[in-house]
Amino acid sequence: MIDNTKFLTDNQTIIERLQTHPDFVVCRPKTNNYYSLRHKDFGIKLSLDFRKAVENGKVVGFCHLEINVSPHYHFNQYRHNGNDFTPLQAISTISDILTYLDVKQREYNELNVCNIEFGLNIIPDADTKDLINGLYFYKKTPFTIPDTKKPYFKKTDATNYKQIKAYAKGLQFLDVPPYGINPNTFRFEVKSKQAKNICKYGINTATDLLNLETYNRLGQSLLNEWDFILCSNKEPDLSNANTDEVYFIEQGANVEFWSKLITEKHRNTFQLNREKYYKILGRKNNLHQQIKTKIVDKIFIYSKCANSTQRTPINREKLQNGKTTSTLINLEYAHFTKCLVTGLNISMQKKGSKFLCFSGLKYYKENAPEIYKSLKKKFLSEKMKTEKTERQFYYMAHNIRNSKTNPIHNRKSFEKRNYNTQQLQINF
Known part of the structure; x- marks a missing residue:
């Protein structure tokens, strides 16, 4: 490094x-x-x-x-x-x-x-x-x-x-x-x-x-x-984009387009267009992401x-x-953004995130399956483990967040709304 x-x-x-x-x-x-x-x-x-x-x-x-x-x-x-x-x-x-x-x-x-x-x-x-x-x-x-x-x-x-x-x-x-x-x-x-x-x-x-x-x-x-x-993709796949999106992405491939935006009187114009550009590109075409x-x-x-x-x-x-050096190396991943509940790295999520959410769970499922398996064991009921992956992410993220913000009342009300009454409940 x-x-x-x-x-x-x-x-x-x-x-x-x-x-x-x-x-x-x-x-x-x-x-x-x-x-x-x-x-x-x-x-x-x-x-x-x-x-x-x-x-x-x-x-x-x-x-x-x-x-x-x-x-x-x-x-x-x-x-x-x-x-x-x-x-x-x-x-x-x-x-x-x-x-x-x-x-x-x-x-x-x-x-x-x-x-x-x-x-x-x-x-x-x-x-x-x-x-x-x-x-x-x-x-x-x-x-x-x-x-x-x-x-x-x-x-x-x-x-x-x-x-x-x-x-x-x-x-x-x-x-x-x-x-x-x-x-x-x-x-x-x-x-x-x-x-x-x-x-x-x-x-x-x-x-x-x-x-x-x-x-x-x-x-x-x-x-x-x-x-x-700002990372432009000069040869994106635009097969699923509409006419306006294609035009905007083609414009974004030229440095002159961005240079002109910088001279605009509104200071956020450049940033807003950069965010729009990345959003339209999506995961497949977004080289920056x-x-x-x-x-x-x-x-x-x-x-x-x-x-x-x-x-x-x-x-x-x-x-x-x-002065003295530290007698032990502190190896905790402390200075990277960490979930307040699990302690896991959530740098891949949106800035300001406090808890492991959808994108973070997806990351761990794809890149660290053992960690994801332990999360499922702790934050999902047996019944919810049979649901589609996206619904599993939703319930896990909610249970993770509520175990910090309101570990008793919020969890019970959430389960009452979403879980079958005969379903095994989660204990944290």
């Missing part, structure tokens, strides 16, 4: 130690204000930039050090970053890098995170090239192609401190089949360039990157950012992997500045 990351420290002990690390060689600095080193084998993927301290025109030392690392590349022996990279793997890899650099655990809070990239590699059902061609806007900021030689790499400067990137990761490694990277791999990524923005993710120092809660927040952030993306589902699936898998090693100790050392 995490890739290029920059740590900044003014701790002179760390600076002096890394200045003499035997595996680094002098390289061209990014500006004349720096003295730079890169790893002798891995190059700039693992590099050090020392900010010069100058007095009376002479360099008298270094005021701070910037440590540039690429955890995902490190995980793959610096060959590629085209595969999955789970939170647990990221934690282990970052710890490994810092150990290699001879940074002590008690010094982790001395490394401030000032630059970070995080994202997911997804294999869409649609052709990645078509998907990227249809990416027009993040909110109302257009995507651009920085390098015309790389037409399937797009980015948008969302703010002065944040970039959104979307590109065909699989195309980068077509000439190295042994890496096993699917040619259709799509990467969606956020780059945060200022500490004041990074802290919004609960990240301040290297210590925070060793906490699984951090990755929960990053995953939720990726979902939230994807919701702001398909990718969102893939993101949710990937995050859900990461969460299950983390929970399989629950309460694994990672660090018990006392840190400087009176």
Whole structure:
């Protein structure tokens, strides 16, 4: 999930130690204000930039050090970053890098995170090239192609401190089949360039990157950012659409249509038309929803992997500045939207949802049948288990909600209206 990351420290002990690390060689600095080193084998993927301290025109030392690392590349022996990279793997890899650099655990809070990239590699059902061609806007900021030689790499400067990137990761490694990277791999990524923005993710120092809660927040952030993306389908199946719908979808395939909407005097015009566009496309043609589902699936898998090693100790050392790391990794999926009754992830549902409902139940039935089976056992009577799936969803969602809002009266009145009087009742 995490890739290029920059740590900044003014701790002179760390600076002096890394200045003499035997595996680094002098390289061209990014500006004349720096003295730079890169790893002798891995190059700039693992590099050090020392900010010069100058007095009376002479360099008298270094005021701070910037440590540039690429955890995902490190995980793959610096060959590629085209595969999955789970939170647990990221934690282990970052710890490994810092150990290699001879940074002590008690010094982790001395490394401030000032630059970070995080994202997911997804294999869409649609052709990645078509998907990227249809990416027009993040909110109302257009995507651009920085390098015309790389037409399937797009980015948008969302703010002065944040970039959104979307590109065909699989195309980068077509000439190295042994890496096993699917040619259709799509990467969606956020780059945060200022500490004041990074802290919004609960990240301040290297210590925070060793906490699984951090990755929960990053995953939720990726979902939230994807919701702001306008993704057009240039070749939808319109066989079931009426004339007006066909016309609107055909208009929506052109970026100029959306650009004009942005200039409308009503600020909600763009958003309302985007919602209308996605609704008409439906599930079959809605590439945006398909990718969102893939993101949710990937995050859900990461969460299950983390929970399989629950309460694994990672660090018990006392840190400087009176801080300590968490003695246990908290693996609860807390920072993603969760049902207030079941505790299950409901990120796939409409924003603001509090309880597992129709779309969430459908998701678990299709993607996590064992979880769905346990839900049926708890929230459906024997008789209702024989009903059609849609009616099962309805009754389950109602019983889930009422077990929180009014566990006795509401359930009884609901059953009286809908259940046969001889039917076995549900006890929560």
